[in-house]
Amino acid sequence: MTCSLNPAFKWTLITIEDPEFLPGKNIVNIIQLISKVVCFKFVILDYIYGAANNGLIPFLQEKRNKILKIEDVFQEISKVIQFDWGDFFLFKEYPEQWNNSKGEQYSYVIAQTDTTIRAVDDQYIYVYTPYEEILNLIKKNYKIESVKIDMLQNLDYPE
Numbered sequence: 512m513t514c515s516l517n518p519a520f521k522w523t524l525i526t527i528e529d530p531e532f533l534p535g536k537n538i539v540n541i542i543q544l545i546s547k548v549v550c551f552k553f554v555i556l557d558y559i560y561g562a563a564n565n566g567l568i569p570f571l572q573e574k575r576n577k578i579l580k581i582e583d584v585f586q587e588i589s590k591v592i593q594f595d596w597g598d599f600f601l602f603k604e605y606p607e608q609w610n611n612s613k614g615e616q617y618s619y620v621i622a623q624t625d626t627t628i629r630a631v632d633d634q635y636i637y638v639y640t641p642y643e644e645i646l647n648l649i650k651k652n653y654k655i656e657s658v659k660i661d662m663l664q665n666l667d668y669p670e
Contacts, residue, residue, distance in 0.1 A: 520641065520662070521641070521660050521661060521662055522621075522639055522640065522641050522660070522661070522662070522663050522666065523638075523639070523640055523641070523642075523643075523645075523646050523658060523659070523660045524637060524638070524639055524657075524658070524659045524660075524661075524666045524667060525637070525638040525640070525645075525646060525649050525655060525657075525658055526635055526636075526637055526655065526656045526657045526658075526659075526667075527541075527635065527636040527637075527638070527649070527653050527654070527655055527656060528634060528635055528654075528656045529634060529635065529636055532593055532633055532634055533561070533593050533594040533595075533630045533633055533634065533635075533636070534591065534592060534593055534594075535561075535563070535587075535588045535589045535590055535591030535592070535594065536589045537636065538588055538591075538594065538597065538599065538628060538630060538636070539585050539588050539589045541628060541636060541638070541649075541653075542554075542581065542585075542599065542601065542628060543585075544648060544649070544652060545626065545638070545640075545645045545648060545649070546581075547648065548642070548644040548645060548648050549603065549625065549626065549642055549644065549645060550603060551581055551601040551602060551603060551625065551626065552580065552581060552602065552603060552604065552605075553578055553579065553580060553581060553601070553602040553603075553604070553605055553606065554579050554580075554581045554584060554599055554600065554601055554602070555576060555577065555578055555579070555599075555600040555602075555606070555609065555611070556571060556574050556575055556576075556577075556579070556584070556597070556598065556599060556600075557575055557576060557597075557598040557600065557611060557620075558575075558596050558597060558598045559571045559572050559575065559594075559596070559597045559598075560594070560595040560596045560597070561591050561592070561593050561594040561595045561596070561597065561630070562591070562592040562593045562595075563590060563591045563592050564590070564592070567587060567590055567591060568591070570587065571584075571587060571588070571591075576609075576611055578602075578605065578606060578609065581601070593633060594630035594633070595630070595632070595633050596629075596630055596631065596632070597629065597630035598627065598628075598629050598630075599627065599628040599629070599630075600620070600621070600623075600624045600627050601624055601625055601626045601627065601628065602624060602625050603625045606623065606624075608623075609623060610623065611623075616664070616668075617668040618663035618664040618666070618668070621639050621663055622663055624639075625640075625641075625642075626638065626639065626640040626641075626642065626645060627639040627640075631669050632669060635656070637667075637669075639663070639666065646658065
């Protein structure tokens with residue numbers, strides 16, 4: 512587990528409106544960008560819905576809750592035409608004690624990650640991170656709709 516489980520530890524929620532309506536390449540682009548300041552090696556996919564060819568969405572859904580090397584899924588993610596929804600839980604190290612039981616609150620699940628990217632409602636990229644370096648890098652490279660800094664349980668989690 513990361514230090515983020517400390518209940519007094521504040522996280523940042525960065526909301527980006529995607530003018531291209533969430534093609535997979537945009538999710539890959541933001542993960543690659545933030546990996547320049549924090550080296551993420553593993554990803555866990557969840558809640559994957561969207562449009563893609565050749566059964567790609569069901570293929571990605573089958574990988575739900577499995578610990579994957581980031582570079583092993585970039586190619587598939589980049590082929591998604593549009594994400595309706597998608598959770599990308601990012602880790603610097605292999606998550607030994609991952610727990611994403613059905614019905615858990617997002618704040619509990621995200622607290623186990625080093626950073627989380629969410630594709631939200633065909634239009635938004637949500638970035639949940641404790642790293643100020645990630646916030647600063649995103650500010651330099653994206654038009655940000657909003658930034659909220661608070662404890663995880665007080666951040667927004669659209670479903």
